[in-house]
Amino acid sequence: MPALVLDHVSKHFGKAEALNDVSFAVDAGQIVGLVGPNGAGKTTAMQIAVGFLLPSSGGGWLMGHRFGDAKARQLLGFVPDAPVFFAGNAFDSLRFAAQLQDVTPTREAMERVLTRVGLTEWKRDVRRFSRGMQQRLALAQALVHSPRMLILDEPASALDPQGVLEVRALLKELRAEGAAILLSSHQLSEVALVSDRIAILHEGRLLRYGQLDELIGSTEQVEMVLRSFTPDAEFVARWGEPNGAGAWRIPSKGTRDFLEDVWALGAELMSATPVRGDLTSLFLEWTGSEVRQ
């Protein structure tokens, strides 16, 4: 059974619909990237999985237990979007988090975890940490009891580039160790680099879910550059206006039809370059967002 299963989950807050019939799963040894614009429902989905919110309909399982069951969270590590802590130093925070998971860590084990997440400041009151350090500490708290499932809500949003690289490496290590990871982030390139599967949420609906290669493959385009060609109205109606560089971007499966139209109008093809999409273009295309300059 997958480590995490969302099964037709819907969530309403009054009349507002936060999630609508969302289903996906995260298997052991797999990272699933959860992406979507602000308000898409990413945090709601994660909060339902952790048990903070109850689904309006549908349900799911976390480590074989129903959402909300404390036993389910025994093997869960969770990093919230804005971590907060009780008073104390890094060791106090780690010990408290571990004890709530029925684990009593040794000093050496805590030092190992803190080193692993790159936190070097151990003695100061953690509430005075920078946001980046707090994020590292939250990650350490999530890892201190060796969880089999991780739910990470923007775990690197406050980290510097070096920190982002370290988190990326850490996630890959954890996946290799067999952990299942659900990762939400606005840093789409980071998500694309580490995720085995991507779930794109928009306005509470799951728009796409699958392997990145499959998703990107479905939007492959070809950029066509033509010589001595003035398109007529019928051509423009079918293929649109050329872009700024005087080229047309068309779906790769429409190449043959495009060329037939071009040749029928007596134009000459100068070049045809496959354009491979990336997660960002995919995201913008499916969520209907526009690149703002």
Add this chain to the structure above:
Amino acid sequence: MKPLMKSLRIARQLLWMNRWLWLLLVLWPWGMAAMLLAGGLHPAPEDVEAALEQQSIYGLALVAFTGGALLGNEQRSRRIVLVLSRAVSRREYLGALWLASFLPLVLYVLDLALTGPMLGVSALVLWQALGALLLLSLMTASLAVLASLTLPGVVAGMVSLVVLSVPLLLPPGWQMAQTRLLQVLLSGPATDHVRIAFGAGLLETVVLSAAIFESAVRIFERRDLRLKSE
């Protein structure tokens, strides 16, 4: 045992976060004693009994207002996320809130037990007042935790005190042991059937507190956490 240990660990964190408030309240009986003894004069028994009565009501208010405010504070600060994302049930969490509102009262009662004899309070008056305070606080903590699920902190505290006082309004034939405890707290010691009143009061308060706490757990388990989004 494990659930209680978890609740105690969480309660300890909550108490530490509010340590200055507790400290101030725990020092209050000593401050009152110092004021009454100031100038080397021995205070009149009526003054001492009035002060004890007043302090007992403060004690109940302490439990009601802290019990009513804790859940809201923890949700607002989002520290609840740190706790409930771990292997902690909602029951254990509410248990921690209950303990964090009741345990300072135990210290407060100890303070009163120590300062009372210094002021010349008779043993009968003291043990009855403090016994009634402890028993009624069990109930107040449960009521405050229940009320805090739906009401803002101060309102929850006030509502729990009002509900606690309802037995005083019951007609004589319907009076509960709790009514007797409230009377002891508000009007001084009872001499008639006091053992029966305390024995029944203990049973009644424990049963009612447990029932109210259980209702709070059932409701909390069926509710979303109210988390401010960042």
